[in-house]
Structures are given as structure tokens and as C-alpha cells.
Amino acid sequence: MPTPGPISWREPEHDELADLVRTFFAKEVLPHAERVQAQGHPDREHYRRAGELGLLGLSVSERYGGGGGDFTHEAVMLHEQARSGDNSLGLAVHSGIVTGYLEAYGNEEQKRRWLPGLCTGELIGAIAMTEPDGGSDLQAMRTRAVRDGDDYVVTGAKTFISNGGLADIVILAAKTDPSQGAAGVSLLVCETGGDERPGFRRGRLISKIGLHGNDTAELFFDGLRVPAANLLGDAEGLGFIQLMNQLPQERLVIGVGAVAAMERAVELTVAYTKERTAFGKPLIGHQNTRMVLAECATRARASRVFLDDCISRHVRGELDVATAAMAKYWLTDGQCEVIDRCLQLFGGYGYTTEFPIAQMYTDARAQKIYGGTNEIMKELIARAL
DSSP: OOOOSOOTTOOHHHHHHHHHHHHHIIIIIGGGHHHHHHHTSOOHHHHHHHHHTTOSSTTSOGGGTSOOOOHHHHHHHHHHHHHHTOOOSOHHHIIIIIHHHHHHHOOHHHHHHHHHHHHHTSSOEEEEOOBTTBSSOGGGOOOEEEEETTEEEEEEEEEEEETTTTOSEEEEEEESOGGGGGGGEEEEEEEOOSSOOTTEEEEEEOOOSSOTTSOEEEEEEEEEEEEGGGBSSSSTTOHHHHHHHHHHHHHHHHHHHHHHHHHHHHHHHHHHHHHOEETTEEGGGSHHHHHHHHHHHHHHHHHHHHHHHHHHHHHTTOOOHHHHHHHHHHHHHHHHHHHHHHHHHTGGGGGSTTSHHHHHHHHHGGGGTTTSOHHHHHHHHHHTO
8 A cells, every 4th residue: 555655753763663573573572472361461572672672661861761752752662563553562652651640740769760661671561550340530530549647658550551461550530639639649659570569460461352462450559668769750649640641642642542453454365355356356445345445544544644743743743632632532442443444355264363353453452442432532622523
């Protein structure tokens, strides 16, 4: 499929990065895909190898061990991961989200303590917002962090936590003052690596219809003591504002994966329909096949142009909440629609695990849920009209 014209933010260094990322996944990760899918989580060694190659923390300052780039570099890395077909390494959360919180809100000691390990892959990061009784309604969270001397004592539960099974540090959203509603939410960095800590327990790895290689877990807090020095920000009660400020990037991260998946689905389907015959000619020789592929290719192209504009806005500090919500909702809706229509052209083979389009179909469905459901995205857009 022809690619769009020049991207305003793309430089030769991005092309070199893309080549490195493609090679990493092709040689280091994908050969282990079947085993990783079966075990339900990625290998720690793959994080460490990505760190050795400089693929983690691409937008983190060099003084903390990062690549010294910006979100465009993270976008290239996440795009190439999605195009490769890997769904195990939680880089979207680890590098695309967690490091951003630490850079934006961490003090100097916190940055020096955690960012270098995240950039080498020695530490794996997660963020815990969603609870068993509530997802998109962050103000209703029940997890509590009560100050006790030099510590906070944390009680509560989180669920659907990407990277939760392996995470060494978890940015936890909790209520430090339940009487204040959204103004009572704070962010704490919980160190959860190594031996299980008193008051902290990982639950089961959640069995999902897709994303089988990524560890999605339940986390339980029953009196976990977290040093007060691990509070993100200058004071309690800033967590909700911090979350709102960072969520546009999280939604853009999701959009990057959505567009990459659309483009991959179209490419795979074009190749298949050129090889597969029906009624004496290749599938692509039939009008319906050509019309479907034309529509899917157009949706992918338009999505790419919209995404690139959002990325440009974001690196200029101009991506507003409503536009980020538009990107998250429209791009993930498009991902599910394009993959579904492409799967149909594979016929019965599209419903088998023999062809990657089937895995792409089940992986895509979560995109409309996490990062704020698409229904919530539409509400955010409507409020800005």
C-alpha cells in the first residue's frame, strides 16, 4: 500500500530507529512468540535487551539514562512494535506512560532513583488506576493511602494492570483524602519488585481473549507501607490533575498502535487476496474484494494523517484533551473495523490462529476499552463543543 507523503516531524534518525526496532523484534522477540503467548507474560530478558539497544526511555533525558529524544521517537518505536506483530512487551506503558509521569512530576532524587533502571530494562514499570468496582470513573476510586509517620499505608485493589505481573515499580492512584473527591487523589510510586512485600500481593494473570503475551494482573494492597518520599508532586491531592495532564499522551500511544495495526491488516490482506483464488481468479480480481480493500486502505491513510498531526501538536505542547479523545476513539474504532473487514476476506482461514489476522482481531478489541472507554471519549469531545 502506498504510504502518505512526508511527515512533518520525521527525520532520518527516526528511520534509523525504525530499522533498529524492526530488527530487534524480528530477531530477539518474535522467535519466542509461541512460548511467550503460552506463558502469558514476556521475558524479562527481552526488556533488558531492549534497554541494551537503547530502545527504552527514548524520550527520557540523557542525564537519567534515556535517549534524549521526544514523543516522536516513542511513537516510531511503538509503531514498529505493532507492525511486527508483537503483543507481549508492555512498552506502551513502560516507556510511553510511566517514564512520562516520573519526568513530569518526579523530583530529582526520584528521577535518579527510578528512571535509569527503567531505561536499562532492569526495572519494569506499570501504572495502576482501574479498580474492580470502577474503570473510567477515577474520582470514585476506593484505594486509600493513609499517612502514618514517614510512610503511607495503602489499602485497596487494582485490576487490569498492564505489566502488573512483572512490574518492579507501580505508579499507584489512591485517595489520600477521601473527603475531597478528585482533589483527594494522589500518586505514589510503589516498589513491588523482588520478593513479595508485606501488604502487597499480585493476583492472577488475567485470562483475556487477546493480548495473550502481555501480563495483565490484579494487584492487592493490604497495609503496604510506602515511603512518603515516594509521593509524586509537591503535595498531596495533585494526582487527578496529574492524571488528566498525562492522559492525552496515553491516548495518543493507543492511537499509534491502532494505526499501525490498520496498516498491517491491509498489507497482510492484500498479499493474501493476491495469492488465494476463487472461481478461477485471485480474490483481488473480484470487485467486492477490491472495494473492501480500497475502503480499508483509505481509512488507514486518513488515520495516519490524523495521527501524525496529533503527534506534531503533542510535541509542540498543543494537543488538547478533546483532540486526544478524538484520536483515541476514532483510531481504535477504525482499527476494529478495518481488521474485521480484512478478516472476512480471509474466509475461514481468518478465524484460525494459523493466520495473524485472527490474533489481530482479538487484540484490537481492548483498544476501545482501556485508556478510557470510547464512550467516555465521546463525552469528553462533546463537552468541548
